[in-house]
Amino acid sequence: MSHGKLREEKNCLNCGHIVEEKFCPNCGQENTETRRPFHYLFTHFIEDLTHYDGQFWGSIKNLLFKPGKLTQTYLEGKRQRYVPPVKLYIFISFITFFLFSIFPPFNIDFNEGASSKELKQTKVFSDASAAVLQQKIDSLKSLPNMSHEDSVALQKVSAAMVDSAAMGNLAETFDMDKSLDADMKFLGYTHKKAYDSARVINPGMFDFIKKPVAHKFFELKEKGAKKGDILKNFALTSFHNLPKALFIYLPLFAFFLWIFHNKKRWWYFDHGVFTLHYFAFLLLNILLLYLLYKLSTMISSSFVNFLIYLLITALFIYNVVYFFLAHQRVYKTKGFRSFILGTALFMVNFFAFLFLLLGLGVISFLMIH
Incomplete structure (x- = not known):
């Protein structure tokens, strides 16, 4: 943490309590000088997020190589050893998507x-x-x-x-370099008025989804938007919305865990902790996979590239196996029952996440300008 100079005065500037040593026994604030160099504004931010006294790197090591260890330790009440789940997830998410924004994983330009x-x-x-x-x-x-x-x-x-x-x-x-054709149809209609008239006569259950999508399609068509520009903007918007979609999916993932486990033994809070750690692991591995792929594009040696692709394949497999190992460790399930329960959870979340991606696609399309 901070290595600032201690104040000579023994009164806490935050609560006024007497401070015998470095930290206030009443509120916990560090009794250091308030005047700092300019770079402290940034170093303190990093220190506060990562706790570079070993807490952060210990959390990363256990997150990657000991599935379920962070969750198990946190639920046992030992919460000063590692970075708290929410802070860890937010920090890893920030770093991952920040690097992706600087070095985009794709570039669509027709x-x-x-x-x-x-x-x-x-x-x-x-x-x-x-x-x-x-x-x-x-x-x-x-x-x-x-x-x-x-x-x-x-x-x-x-x-x-x-x-x-x-x-x-x-x-x-x-x-892709041409605009949407004048005779191009959406659900059998070429114009907004014709579509709206048909919906008034014959409304459908999913009109609340179809109608805004149809209106956006006809709007882009009237503006003369090029197909390539539409696809490019759709991909970029979807990518920018992905962090929000993942954050929205967190409580849903924890909800599925809550459904499949004993309600008296495991609270929804417990499942939330497991979810935050698992998603932090996934984001960190996505970042590692991306960096390995970028590394392979910069190396000319076929043998080294073979080793990199072998490592990428191993990481993909580990991502799947990791969930079962972490689930077994945290929830103390054993044998065949653990495999069946883990498989059921994995499949339910897989299809639920696909549904979320579909919704993300609809929202991203509606946000195209």
Whole structure:
């Protein structure tokens, strides 16, 4: 925690209680000097979130390698050893999506190709056209003694050409550079008035969902929005809404745990703690998988890339196994019963999360401008 200079005065500035040592015995505030250097504003924020006295790194180590240990320890009442569940989840969520916002996991651009921006940044070439890319590949292959830098450049250009061609084929197949056709229909209707009239005559159970989606479709159609722009904005909006969707899903995940377990022994609070730790683990692993994938794109060695992809596969499997191990440890289930209960919970949450993603897609579509 903080290493600020202790005040000579022994009165607590927060509650006025006498402070014999470093912390006030009444309110717990540290009796240090209030005047600090400017960088303290930022270092104190990090310290308060992570507790760099070992609490944070101990929490991360147990979260990754000891499934269910953090939840078990917290429910036993030993709550000063590790970062509290809510703070841990918020911090990991913030770091994960902050890095994703800086280094997007995808780039949809049908005008210049999905990879041209990245290729410009690496300064391997300045033109993303297929002819220039092929010329660059041929020139690199013709080198009698190819250096390591040339090998890396060849790999990047080859990957760029594949990505650019794939994006170009997709754009050409679906006419992504064109606006929505005038005769394009939504649920059999080409205009908003015709759709609304039909709904008045023959209302449906799911009109509360279909109607706003239909109105948004006709609105984009009237504006002449291009298909590629719609898809790009939809993907970006969905990605920005994902943290909110995950946060909304937390109490639902805990609710399913509550349904499947003894109500007298396990309170909803207990399931909430398990949920926060499990989702913090998932976010941390998503970040690790993303970083490993980015690392594979920067390394030219096929053997090293094979090891990285092997590690990625192992992490995927571990993500699934982790839930069963953590569930067994926390809820003290054993044998075949533990497997059946864990499988039921896993499948219920899997389909519930798919339903949530569907709702996220609808909301993201409605938010397109």
